[in-house]
Amino acid sequence: MEEEIKAEFRKSGFDLDDEEEISKKCVPFCLNYNVKPSDLVSSWEVYYLNRQLNEPIVQNAEMDGFMLHLQNEQKDAVNKEKTDLHIYSTRDEEMILNNDDGDDTKDNIPGTPTDQHQDLYSHSYDMASLSSENVLSSKKPSKLLTPFAKRTDRFVVRFTIDTVPNVENGKEDGHENDEDDIVRKVKPSKRCSLVVRGSGPKPGCRFMYDRTEDRFNALDNRIRKYTRALVSSGLYEEPMDPTIASQKSVFTVGMICCDGEGRLNEKSIMLQSSFEHSGGQRVRLELQQLSHFSIFPGQVVGVEGNNPSGHCLIASKLVDSLPSSIVDDENLNPAKKLALDRENHPTNLSCAERELSMIIATGPFTTTDNLLFEPLAELLAYAKMRQPQLIILLGPFIDTEHPDIKTGTIDRSFNEIFHLEILRRLQDFVECMGSSRVILVPSIRDANHDFVVPQPAFDINLPDLTSQIASVPNPGILEANEVKIGFCAVDILKQLSGEEISRIAADGKPSDRMSRLANHILSQQSFYPLYPPAESVPLDFSLAPEALELSSIPDILILPSDIKHFIKVLSNEEGNRGKCLSVNPGRLAKGEGGGTFAEIDYHGAPDKINASILGI
Structure with missing residues (x-):
């Protein structure tokens, strides 16, 4: 074997400076790990290139590091071959005990639930078929996955605000932590009107062309605009x-x-x-x-x-905020208003008629252990029971932080996953519901979309469902039943939290940090007032800088963040309530478990709502 090792090195163009010592170190390794001399030399070539060694001579001084490198590779290979262990919980034991089919030949691993509550889910979202057939499943064997839908604590109310009697809502009393509340039918809702304001970047736009001049002009325009507003007051x-x-x-x-x-x-x-x-x-x-x-x-x-x-x-x-006496100019650029349903758009709605039911969820929409998108399936199943007029889904949809996306262990393109796992589910949902509308907001964490802020809308082509499924730029403003909704999928709250410094008056009231951070967005009239931007935010000032402007205070401001979920009615500088409702729905999926989403019934004003944060 010593001669064979020497011959393989020479065959690959390497000379040995100390043949005896090198062969003594290589032979035991080949015998202990059952490695062929040719494979050993191939590993040395990779090691040689990675270490950027200059001369094609195998130095005895390099062999100790090379042997340690090979041993670590062998250990990693052995660990990968080992079957991943599944730690059973009390829920797994209950599922095993409830499996009374009496067939001992089957694995004692729980499958998809088949009890009466399974009616919540469409057959197209059958978890058993997804786990066994979907090529996007986890690296773990599918039989070791605990079915996501089997959990008994789904749709738990984590936070709620009820300022309008539920009788006025035409619904039953509030949310309860039981299945009866989930499957309770509500009256079919009327389709809401929908208008998208502003002019964000167009799909397919060119970016990364901003210059220092563009950045200076954008910042100077913000200062001059703020100056004009203060002087005009x-x-x-x-x-x-x-x-x-x-x-x-x-x-x-x-x-x-x-x-x-x-x-x-x-x-x-x-x-x-x-x-x-x-x-x-x-x-x-x-x-x-x-x-x-x-x-x-x-x-x-x-x-x-x-x-x-x-x-x-x-x-x-x-x-640090503009006086409330300044009237918002809501019709500054009427040519930029795009009506998605001009024929059904209501006019002159009174405050009492400005009612809207909606569900808000932020990605990721699948857990980190697979790409089955089970949290999204459960969200749509819940929406079928509640029948909201509007569903706003903010990215990431195909998350660049997902382990399978990071390592490239999938065999489909990002666009294929997006169309098959996201759009197809939404198509089935709106075709079933009829009256609900779905809005998609991209994120800079979307692997299948442009990495830039402001961000153009998804280029989705659904000619038959244009009135029900639409994508909008990030950030942006839309109106549904004349309820103005602002949204920004960038985690500006977390970034502001890391950069803000403050001093609280000794005799003042305790400050609500989340409300203060959200108020910065309103007072600065900008979806992204932080400068310099965070390292993870590709801010491009040459690309529709007006898309970042928040020219008027919306009724609802959606600011998804990794910070804990909340729903808050923001106050202006005089302390008056009812100015703006700020919502952080949390993430729909967190790690290998479910996250949270928001459900809101809006009744004419931000302080006249029934709102809840629900966990799945």
Whole structure:
């Protein structure tokens, strides 16, 4: 064997500097792990290339590392061959005990439930057939998977707000943690009107062409727009240049910046004014005199203070939101309004008629152990019972973070998975329901879509179901029964939470952090006010920058996030309720288990709702 090993090395073009020592190390390895000399030399070639060794000479000093590398490879190969263990829970034991078919030849592994509650699910979503036939199933043997639909604690209410008596809703009393509430039929709903506002990027657009000039102009336009709004309110004078030394108190408007690349802190705050007032220059901002504030990089604020030295603006007042006296211009660009159903669009709806039932869910829509999309199937089964007028699904649909997508162990393209596993299910759902409408919002985590913000809509071609299934840009605004709904699939709440710094007044009320973060979106009139953006966000200022603008306050603001789910009625600066309903539905799938989604019955105003967060 020693001679055979030497011959194989020479055959591959390698010389041995110490033949005896090298062969003594290689022979025991070949015998212990049953490796052929030719395979050993092939492994050395890969090792040689990876280590970028210069000379084609096998050095004895390299052999110890090479042997350790081979041993680790052998251990990994053995571990992969081992069958994955399944840890049984009490639910698995119950399913095994309930299996009374008396057939001892079958595996004692629970299959798809066949009790009376299985009527909830369409035959097209049969989990047993999916687990046994679907090539997108987990690497684990399908017989070891506990059926997702068998869990007994699905559709548990995690959080609820009820400000309207349920009698007015025409439904039974609230949600209960039992199956009777799930299968209870509701009255068929009327199809809602639907209008998409704004003009996001078009499918197939070119991106990654933004320049420094585009970024500067976009940021400067935000500052100038904020300045015009404050001055037009009549409460503030024309802004001055904050970089000029002055003993008098002045008013200025600018954007919060950090003086370096690190995280913002009270010692590193800079204020960048507009090009019109200061040529875009920056000045250090001192906030020691303020009892409370909440700021983040990219935030546009008004500042009252003085700059005695010309190097530091000492703030006495910080204006971080526009006055409520400013009327939102909702018809700024009427040409950009796209009506999906002009023939059925209602006009002059009163507040009492502005009613809408909806379900909101955010991806991932499948668990990490497979690509069967069982959480999506359960969500649609629940929607068949509740019959909402509108279902809003926000990506990711084909998640780039899914283990099978990351490792490339699937044998279908991303578009095939999207059309077969997502669109086909939705087609079956709307054909069955008739009155419900489905809106798809892409995410930058979608493997089958453009990686850019703002993001164009999915290019779906469903000519027969255009009025029922539609895709919209991310972010965007739509109106359903004249209820204005804003949405952004980027996790802006989590990113703001990591960059924001705040000071709470000692005698003030406890601050609700989630409400404060969501209020930043409204006060800045931008779906993504953070700048510089997070490293994971491909923000392109040359691509429809107006798509990021939130020109008016919506009735419902959907901000999906990895942060804990919530439904909150946001207050304006005077503390009045009923301004905007902010919703974070959570993720529909979390790891190998189910997540949460939101169900909302809207009755004319954000503070007149029945809303719940449900877990599956």
